[in-house]
Amino acid sequence: MNIAWASFTPAAALVGGLLIGVAASWLVLFNGRIAGISGMLGGLLDRAGDWSWRLAFVLGLLLAPLLWSRLIGPLPPMQLGAPIPRLLLAGVLVGVGTRLASGCTSGHGVCGLSRLSPRSLLATLTFMASAMLTVLVMRHWLNGG
Amino acid sequence: MSKLLSAALAGLLFGLGLLLSGMSNPAKVLGFLDVTGQWDPSLMLVMGGAIAIGFFAFRRAERQSHSLLGEPMQLPDKSKLTPRLAVGSVLFGIGWGVAGICPGPGLVLVGMGQTGGVYFVVAMLLGMWCARPLIKWLS
Numbered sequence: 345m346n347i348a349w350a351s352f353t354p355a356a357a358l359v360g361g362l363l364i365g366v367a368a369s370w371l372v373l374f375n376g377r378i379a380g381i382s383g384m385l386g387g388l389l390d391r392a393g394d395w396s397w398r399l400a401f402v403l404g405l406l407l408a409p410l411l412w413s414r415l416i417g418p419l420p421p422m423q424l425g426a427p428i429p430r431l432l433l434a435g436v437l438v439g440v441g442t443r444l445a446s447g448c449t450s451g452h453g454v455c456g457l458s459r460l461s462p463r464s465l466l467a468t469l470t471f472m473a474s475a476m477l478t479v480l481v482m483r484h485w486l487n488g489g
Numbered sequence: 490m491s492k493l494l495s496a497a498l499a500g501l502l503f504g505l506g507l508l509l510s511g512m513s514n515p516a517k518v519l520g521f522l523d524v525t526g527q528w529d530p531s532l533m534l535v536m537g538g539a540i541a542i543g544f545f546a547f548r549r550a551e552r553q554s555h556s557l558l559g560e561p562m563q564l565p566d567k568s569k570l571t572p573r574l575a576v577g578s579v580l581f582g583i584g585w586g587v588a589g590i591c592p593g594p595g596l597v598l599v600g601m602g603q604t605g606g607v608y609f610v611v612a613m614l615l616g617m618w619c620a621r622p623l624i625k626w627l628s
Contacts, residue, residue, distance in 0.1 A: 347527075348529045351531070352529055352530065352531055353511060353531050356509055356511060356531075357531040357532060357533075358537070358538045359510075359538070360511065360538070361506065361538025361539045362538040362541070364507065364535065364538070365506075365539035365541060365542025365546075366502060367506060368542075369543055369545075371499040372562075373550060374492075374495045374499070374556055375499070375560055376550070376553075376560040376561055376563050378563070381591075386617055389618055400500065402500060403497055404496070404499065405501070405503060405504040406504075406596055407501060407504070407600060408500070408501050408504020408507070409602075411504075412505060420508055420513075421514060422514045422603070423514060423516035423517075424516070424589075424590075424598065424603055425515070426587070426605065428605075431588050432612040434588035434609060434612070436619075438585060438592065438595075439584075439613040439615060439616020439618075440580055440620045441578065441581030441582070443577065443617050444573050444576060444580065444620060444623070445574050446565075446577070448591050449585075449592070449593065450591075450592070450593050452578075454539045454543055455543060455547065456565075457536070458544045458547045459547045459551070461568075463565075463567060463570060463574060468578075470579055471582035471585060474579045474583055474586065475522050475582040475585040478583045478587060479524075480525050482587070
């Protein structure tokens with residue numbers, strides 16, 4: 345295994361992760377809810393009863409870059425190289441998959457693993473393995489991505 | 490403090506965490522998923538850091554019937570490992586690997602004004618919409 349030390353950013357990753365943990369903890373302790381993004385979007389699409397807090401959280405997420413650029417400075421580096429058809433394919437798969445699995449990286453990967461949920465452990469191991477295999481196939485077998 | 494303000498603050502904080510950690514940079518995410526190439530392990534620390542905090546909060550939450558704002562504590566009660574969970578996770582993983590974007594960072598990319606993020610999120614919402622009859626049929 346080759347580690348890309350040049351792009352390794354342990355401090356930012358760890359502090360960012362701690363912030364995500366504080367946010368998820370905040371939501372469960374104050375609102376009694378799981379910080380699962382796909383679940384919130386699904387709940388909004390279903391127009392499920394208690395939709396307002398979901399919309400509020402999603403708006404907070406959408407406004408985070410604006411707050412960052414006002415308070416902190418230029419936004420961190422971002423490279424999004426995928427062509428449009430690939431973004432559309434990725435979006436549809438993520439949408440269908442996260443609803444079937446009742447969660448994504450946040451709901452299962454952060455909240456579920458924090459709760460030591462066996463379902464979330466299975467989900468997280470599965471989507472990690474599946475994503476790594478997809479990158480292996482696309483980058484190294486098909487020479488794309 | 491109202492529950493809406495509280496949820497919005499949590500969302501803001503979550504988004505700042507995604508930005509700082511590198512999760513909202515698809516190239517960085519793909520570098521993490523590329524275990525057989527030049528592997529960037531940074532994102533292991535994102536999940537590790539988040540769980541290190543979340544573990545204590547959720548342990549406390551599990552023991553409460555209501556949140557600090559008086560809302561009922563709503564934690565998942567499902568425990569069965571189902572084919573639906575596994576198949577959904579496989580599909581989600583393929584989609585995540587194809588572009589390096591998962592739902593939270595997708596929304597942050599939209600907030601950054603990235604057109605690519607908009608394409609992704611619109612397709613994701615469409616996928617979620619299409620999953621509804623499938624889920625109804627399965628349950």
